[in-house]
Amino acid sequence: MLFSSVGIHAQYTDVINSNRPGVSRSAFAVGVNVLQFEAGPYFVKEKHTPLKYEVSGFGVDFAARFGLFFEQLELNLEGTYQNDKLTNYRSTSGLVTEDKRANFKNLSIGAKYLIYDPYKNAEDKPNLYSYHANRRFQWKSLIPAVSIYAGATYDTTDNPYVAPGIEGISPKVMIATQNNFNGGWVFVLNLIKDRIGTDDSDFQYILTLTHSFDPQWVIFGEAHGISSDFYADNLFRLGGAYLWTSNFQLDTAVTFNAKDTPSVLSVNLGASYRFDFHEDKIDTYQEGDAAKESRRNKSRKRRDGIQSDNIDDIIR
Known part of the structure; x- marks a missing residue:
C-alpha cells in the first residue's frame, strides 16, 4: 500500500509496508529494527x-x-x-x-x-x-x-x-x-x-x-x-x-x-x-559540510566585527 503512494529511495519508510491484503510478498524489507x-x-x-x-x-x-x-x-x-x-x-x-x-x-x-x-x-x-x-x-x-x-x-x-x-x-x-x-x-x-x-x-x-x-x-x-x-x-x-x-x-x-x-x-x-x-x-559527509559552512559563517562574522546574531546586542 505504501509503495503505491510515495517515491521509494530506501528500505525503511515513514508508513507501514504490509504484504496484506494479498498473499504476495513485496520485494522490499520492513527496515532495520x-x-x-x-x-x-x-x-x-x-x-x-x-x-x-x-x-x-x-x-x-x-x-x-x-x-x-x-x-x-x-x-x-x-x-x-x-x-x-x-x-x-x-x-x-x-x-x-x-x-x-x-x-x-x-x-x-x-x-x-x-x-x-x-x-x-x-x-x-x-x-x-x-x-x-x-x-x-x-x-x-x-x-x-x-x-x-x-x-x-x-x-x-x-x-x-x-x-x-x-x-x-x-x-x-x-x-x-x-x-x-x-x-x-x-x-x-x-x-x-x-x-x-x-x-x-x-x-x-x-x-x-x-x-x-x-x-x-x-x-x-x-x-x-x-x-x-x-x-x-x-x-x-x-x-x-x-x-x-x-x-x-x-x-x-x-x-x-x-x-x-x-x-x-x-x-x-x-x-x-x-x-x-x-x-x-547520520550522513557523515553531509554533516561535515554543514559544520564547515557553520565555521565559515562564524569566521565571516568575526572578520566583520560582529560577534552576535542579535542586532540588539550589537547596538548595546
Whole structure:
C-alpha cells in the first residue's frame, strides 16, 4: 500500500509496508529494527462436485517480520492455520460422514534479501513546466526491484492439508519482484518453490496489481497459481486496505476460483501493525559540510566585527 503512494529511495519508510491484503510478498524489507505483525482471520467454503464432498470452516493467516543488520534484509515467520469440517456424501451406504480437521496448512520461516533496487539513489526531477510530462509513463519503471528468499517449511505428522506421508522440514525458495508505476500503480510478482524434495513439492506464482486513490485507500487484484501432484488451482483475489495510522493498516479480501474440483470461496479481514524502533543513520559527509559552512559563517562574522546574531546586542 505504501509503495503505491510515495517515491521509494530506501528500505525503511515513514508508513507501514504490509504484504496484506494479498498473499504476495513485496520485494522490499520492513527496515532495520522494525518489528511487524500481520494477521487475518478468514471464513472458507469448498465444494468438490466430482468427489461429492464439502469443506466449511475458518482459519487465520499470520506473519511476523523483522528487519535486521541491513536495510535489505528481513527475517520472517509465516503461516496459515485452519479449522474446518469435511462433509462426505460419497458413502455407498447412503450415510453422510463428517470429519473435523485442524492443522497448519503451511508454516515457514526464512529470510528475504533485496539484491537489486532500481530506486536507490534515483533522482526524481519533476518537469516544472508540464503537468502531463510528470504523469507520462516512465520506461525505467519497467525495471523491477528484485529480492530472493530462502527458508524452510515445517509439516506435522498426519497433516490433512498436505499429501500423505509429508512431514518434517523441507526447503522453500522464492524470487520476488516489484515495479512502481506513476499514478499509484504497483505490480508484484512472486515465483515460489515449496517443500522441495518431497512428494508434495509445489510451484506457485502470484501476480498482484494494486492501485492507491490517496495515501490512505488502496484496492488490489491478484492471481495465484498452484501446481503439484497433490493439488493444483488458480485462485483470484480482490480487496482493499485502509491506512488507519502510519503504523496500523486494516484490510479485507475475497478469494475464489473458476472450477469445481473443488470450488473455493473465502472471505477475510486483516490487520497489520508495526513497532518502529528504526533510527536513521547520520550522513557523515553531509554533516561535515554543514559544520564547515557553520565555521565559515562564524569566521565571516568575526572578520566583520560582529560577534552576535542579535542586532540588539550589537547596538548595546
